[in-house]
Amino acid sequence: MFSGLMDIYRHPADRHKWLTIASGVFITLALVAWYGFGLAAPWAPLMTSAAVLAGYDIALRAWASLRRRQLSIELLVIVAAIGALFIDNHWESAAVTFLFMLGAWLETRTMSRTRGALKALIDAAPVTATVLRDGETVEVPAHEVALGETVLVRAGERLPVDGEVIEGSAAVNEASITGEPIPAEKSPGSRVFAGTLAENGLLHLRATGVGADTTLARIISRVEEAQEAKAPAQRMIESFGRWYTPGVFVMAVVSYIVTRNVELALTLLVVSCPGALVISTPVSVVAGIGRAARAGILIKGGEHLENAGRITALALDKTGTLTEGQPRLAEVVALTGQNKQDVLLWAAIAETGSNHPLGRPIIEAARKQGALPTATSLEEIAGMGLIARHDGHEIAVGSHRLFDHLGIAFDAEAQDGIARLHGLGHTVVIVARDGAVAGLLGLADMARASARPMIDRLHALGVHRVVMLTGDQRPAAEAIARAVGVDEVHAGMMPDDKLAGIRAMRAEGLHVAMVGDGINDAPALAAADISIAMGASGSDIAIETADIALMTDDLGKIAEAMEIARATLANMRQNLVIAVLTVVGLLFGVYGGTIHMAGGMLVHQLSVLIVILNAMRLLRVPKARRARAAAQTAKRAAA
Amino acid sequence: MSNTTIRTKLRSDELSCPSCVPKIEGALLALPGVENAEVKFGSGRIEVEHDPARTDVAALVSAIAKTGYAAKPSAF
Structure with a gap:
């Protein structure tokens, strides 16, 4: 029993909790005795006991600071509580100490929930x-x-x-x-x-x-550094907090000298910690960054979070970002008298003799429609295409140049088809059998399925200009732009052109985020307000250099990062308003005589809790995400 | 920083007001062999450079406990 008590005593959190509970019990007893049974005698001793119990821990902390010659909020509270006992205001003394302890306990619990997003990551590493x-x-x-x-x-x-x-x-x-x-x-x-x-x-x-x-440890320390990095708003508030507490202390002394009102002076001491104000922005930042980390999004600090929340334009590369970065078979065209299956089969038979990147998607597509026979002979003509013999026929597959080389002419139908596929931005592979063109294959780096929903989400968020900056040719770029809903296309761009593009957008007054792979896009990334790297889990450089690093290639994370940033920015503003209103309201209330010690402590602690609880809402951002994910799963299941 | 000092990371879940930061830092710096102590309010991380021969990790934890906060050592 005794050793159990000692354990509780030694563990600060347990001691804190039990002192608060015991203090609350004494206050309840006093209230019941007074209002329930009309007993006045136990009031003072019970309330004093409650104040001593709750005040014990506060006094310990106050003493610890005082020894370091620091003026702490605990010291002010304990001075106020002792002062209240001296003027025989037992209830105020008990209420102030009890509410301070209860508030601190609730704040600690909610704060650790706010930091909890990261705790899950830390706990993921086995011992x-x-x-x-x-x-x-x-x-x-x-x-x-x-x-x-x-x-x-x-x-x-x-x-x-x-x-x-x-x-x-x-x-x-x-x-x-x-x-x-x-x-x-x-x-x-x-x-x-x-x-x-x-x-x-x-x-x-x-x-x-x-x-x-390990990558996990690097992510954790990156996230922690990000949470610790102070947002500009936070620095301003901290310098305010530094003079606010001593300022109120001086006000309390001056007020006492002028008015000789002890209670007014003590009440000022109680409300002197701008608690809600000092934590208003850091809790939002910690919650926002933690929420993002849980989704594999590393935001590198409050400043970047603030910037990302203001983004109005997003620039991205095409190849590998909006597209899969690998060619796929987009279309098979059979000329009159032929059928698509045959055209694809013949092309695939010839392509088995090549390891050209365009060959793989053709072979894969042909395998899906049936068995793929082997050619009797195969010849590769470098840079042009392939010639295969199969089943007694000669098959030629390749680019325009192969057919010029072989002297095979294109009829009007073939020429129209080639022009049409080029117009779509496809790479055209021509298939001929026994000296006559049989069909055409259009290959393209296809847009990712997740690109269009991502851009729609960005538009819905208020990112009105989504701009593609690509080194690729215009037809291919425009085909992808149409498919994914990009607002603007700049094709044929060199790295310097991309940089100029970003600068031009910023000159228009837009806040620009740039998504890139970090190497050839480096100048443009550096010029943007926010740089976003994708697929960073395999690359430490991306984790180090980008303002926002997405651990996967999932495009949806770009929109999610923006949603979190916006929500966090809004949350910070709400918290600031709550905190400023509290500080102003408390000062007016105290001087107006409507707020006394217990009330002041209650309002102060409530404001801190409200600010933390408000920040905790960020852990559920974006709200509609789960519903949307469910809808997508349902759609996929139906298809 | 001499060769005998090591860097220990601790974490606390209980920092609810930035006013505890100087308090904990002060308590740690007062220990013998502690060369540097930094408390990060945002993440609840506490980093200490200390000479383990003069003040070990358990002593760091108990010094923090004396200021009224529970902290745990962490591998990273």
Whole structure:
């Protein structure tokens, strides 16, 4: 019993909680005795006991600061509480100390919920690892695994290190890194990350990153640095807070000298901490950045969050960003007298002899419609195309140049088809059999399915100019722009042109975000108000340099990042308004005589709680996301 | 910073008002062998440079507890 009490006493949070509860019990007893039974005698001793219990912890903290020669809010509260006892205002003394403790306890709990988004990430890293040493499995602390050692991961376990799979396969849930809930298949050669979850199978990994040198640890420390980096608004408020508390202290003394009203002076001490004001912006920033981190979006600090919340234009590259970055078979054209299946089959037979990037999508598409026979002979003409013999026929597949070389002419139908496909921005592959053109294949780097919804979301958010800056040719760029709903297209751009494009937009007064891969887009990224890097989980450079790093290639995250930034900016403003109104209201209330000590403490603590609770709403941003995700799943299931 | 000092990271969930920052930093700096202490309010992270021979991690935790806050050492 006694040792249990000592444990509670030693643990600050437990002591705090039980002192608050005990104090509350005494206050309740006094109230019941007075109002329930009309007993006046227990009032003063019970209220004094409540004040002493709740005041004990406050006094400890006040003393700890005083020894460091710091004027703390606890000191002001305890002076006010003791002062109230001296003027026989037992109720005020008990209420002030109790409310201060209760408020602090609630604030701590809600604050830790606000920071909780990151806590889940920290907890994702396992403490121990199973390694293979001299053919035996040994359990060691995760940060003591040596680089290059073999680590075993069983089904249901979290990975303790970054590494490469050397044996086995498993579905690994990488949500802790990428925010992506669908598990990724991992097999020998795959890169895996500490903190991800093996849902099945058994993996042998070669450790490539351990402890603080894992992607997870880097993300965590990046997020923490971001949460600590002060937004401009925050710096202003902190300097205000530095003179506000001493200022009110002086006001209390002056007020007492002028009015000789002890209670007024003590009340001023109670409300002297601009609590809601000093935490108004940091809690929003911490919650917003934490919320983003949980979705695999790294926002590098309050300043970037503020900037991102003001974005009115977004510039992005085409290839690999809006598109898949790989050619796909977009269209098969059969000339009169031929059919599409044959055209595709013949093209694929010839393409088996090549490892040209355009060959793969053709072969894949042909395999889907049936078996792919082997050619009897194959000849590749570099830079032009292929000639194959199959089933006694000669098949020629390639570009315009191959047919000029072979002397095969295009009739009007073929020429029209080629012109039409070019107009769509497709790369055209021509298929001929036995010296006559049979059909055409249009290949294109297709828009990603997620591009259009992302741009619609950005428009809905108020990002009115979504601009494509691409080095590609105009027809291809425009085809993609039409498909995804981009507002403006600039094609054939060199890196310097992109930089000029961003500068021009900023000169128009737009706040510009730029999405890029960080290397050839580097100048443009640097010129933008906010730079966004995609697919950063594999690249430390992207994590380091971009203002916002998206851990996956999911385009939807761009819109999500903007939604979070906007919501955070709005949240910061709401909190500032609440805090300023509280400070002004309290000062007027105190001088107007409508607010006394207990009331002042109540309003003060409530304002702090409201500010934190308001910030916590950010953890659920964007609200409609879940509904939208459900709708998409339903659509996919239907299709 | 001499060679004998190490950098220890701790985390606390309980920082609810930035006024606790100088208090905890002061308490840590008063310990023997502590060369630097930094408390980050936003993330609740506490970074200490100290000589483990003179003040170990447990002593850091108990010094923070004396100011009224619970903190835990963290690997990163």
